[in-house]
Amino acid sequence: MDAYANFINGTITLFSDPMGILIFFGGVVGGMLFGAIPGVSMLTLAAILLPFTAHLSAEHGIMLFSVIYCTGVYGGAITAILFNIPGAPENAPTAFDGYAMTKNGEAGRAVGAAVMCSAIGGTVAAVIMMLATAPIANWAISAFGPPEIFALVFFGLAVAATVGAKTLWKGWLSILVGLLIAVVGMDPVGGIERYDFNMPYLLAGIHFIPTILGFFAVSEIFIQAEKKATGSFKAPKISVDFPSLAELLAHKVAVIRSIVIGFFCGVLPGIGATLAAFMGYNEAVRWSKDKSQFGKGKLEGVISSETANNAATGAAMIPLLALGLPGGALTAMMVGVFQMHDMEPGPLVFLNSPDLVWVVFAAMFFANLSILLVGYLETKTIINLLRIPFQFLAPLILLLATVGAYAVRGLVIDVLVMFIAGAAGFFLRRSGYSLAGIVLGLILGKIGEQTFAQAMQMLHFEWLGFLDRPIASVLIAAAFLTILSSIYSAFFKKHAQ
């Protein structure tokens, strides 16, 4: 009942303040719009807005970012489906089937499923988040130390290696490239510079926003340009026939499974929505009777990843607010908002600023709910972007990406890094490597190394110490099982192709 009363109070506080309402709707529309415009993402918007949150109250600043997070994760699905450009890494699995559906002339069905499932996944997760924050936070604090987090990162990477690339080996090579990019800069234990080649820019590491923009937005333009130059470019067919409710109800098991997966992955610090989406998709394939249809435009593929990534948004707020650990890029920016207001996210926030916490929770609940209405209306407009000939859309995307990369830190070299990543992504993609895998490796690399170092120090450099910790040992065993079974499957199982 406490949670219910707090939620009502949070809702009243949110909607009784005109400024709060303005920021809420600005965040809803802005998140969706930036998520859905190819070449930019919710991270671009968040990066642009970050300095301006200093002029807002902490409550409004955090609320704005949490709303952008919910609607931006949904918005990123639109570009993944329509242009094969995931707005964020967590939308990458959505593109597998979503873009195939667009090519089959079923863009409307895919987008409709993303609207419905993002709203369902996000709203259910927001409710669970409100009910379970305290117990989950307490459990995570006691059960998840560095060995468990490292084991989870390892497991996540083992799962991700099996999806996205043409072969398992290319999947692993992609992830290793990402992990090695994350090595550039200071080492997390001793602060020793690595692979900086005497360039001051590289001391801080390669920023993930220009890299993501390059790998996803820019390389896509290059690939489409090559198809256009060779005459194999086919403009996507447009349709706005949303799936029926009965069609979605037929996939209720996939929705529930993805909510559970999304919430579980999202609640763990450092993992966030990306792993949730990959695992949601992977499990959908694993449990499907007709695996061969995945990747060719199967609605269940979109449903699984979109439900899971939005379910993870609600859960990702728990480690951020309860432990002060960001689960991904946007939650990391939220830490910046807290710091600009001389606050530190963590258990003290619950004690000192309960109003802030519950306004944010209420805002996230209503933001996810609003995806249903605003998302439906906005998508009908955005889908018309497909009618613009590609030669006019391409410079717009490239210049938006330029502004996005530059706005992060005001460095031209970030723009250069983005375009170099785009060219590298072009060559890697046409050789069957996974750009999503590279980005996942890049994001999880730092936390993986840091938690590994902390774990080894905790375990007095005894490798077998991992086995004394049940959660860590189960996760590591699951990771090895995934690796071995995928190698066995690659060599010994017969495939349709």
Added chain:
Amino acid sequence: MGKLRPVHFFEAAFWLLLSSFLYIESFDFDRSIEIYKFGATAWPRTLILLMALAALGQLLFQYYAGDRPTGSLGAATDDGAQEAARKAGHSSVSWYASTFLLLAIPFLYMRAPDLVGLATTLDKQGVHLVKGITAPILLVAYLVLMRGNHVGAILALPIFFAALLEDMGFYAMAPLFIIGVTLLMGERRLQWIALTIALIMGVLLLMFVSLLYVGLPTGNLSPFYEFSNQLIILLQ
């Protein structure tokens, strides 16, 4: 040889050379950390070893299975990019050579003052002069090389644009960039190109400069710097 093709050896060689390069470079930071006995190199070297193993694993797999994807998820990644490249002959050595020459142009522009600096000392004005002279020369080289390799030219154009941003600024370069991209994409109708420039620049400048006050690169060479600042004053 099994099902191996030369491209498979090339791919494996690339990853093994990259692994070797990174391994050798890791000696630069091979220092001990008092509280962490594995030091700063253990993590990257493990990744490098795994990269080499994955490259060899891939070669072994290709020996047995050629280019077959592993599983339905592997097949799901096929977005027609490889097929488009194969059909257009964009996998030949000459195409790669011409593309890498095009890609080298922006880097030559950026390093030109350093190269000239080997022979003589350059002050700030000297650097600007070298860049001012190099830019049109390299532009001509770009136009010559792009004939017959439009895809390579599209890959190099944004990098060239980024290289010019620092000196010539976003405001002056973006319209030229739009012209370049639309022309390379096959658009020849001048009125449509002009409309695209007007719309894209209008939206970007209104949204980011007038509304959000995002400071885009103004450049540092005259007259680009003055032009950018005049435009910003007008917009804000």
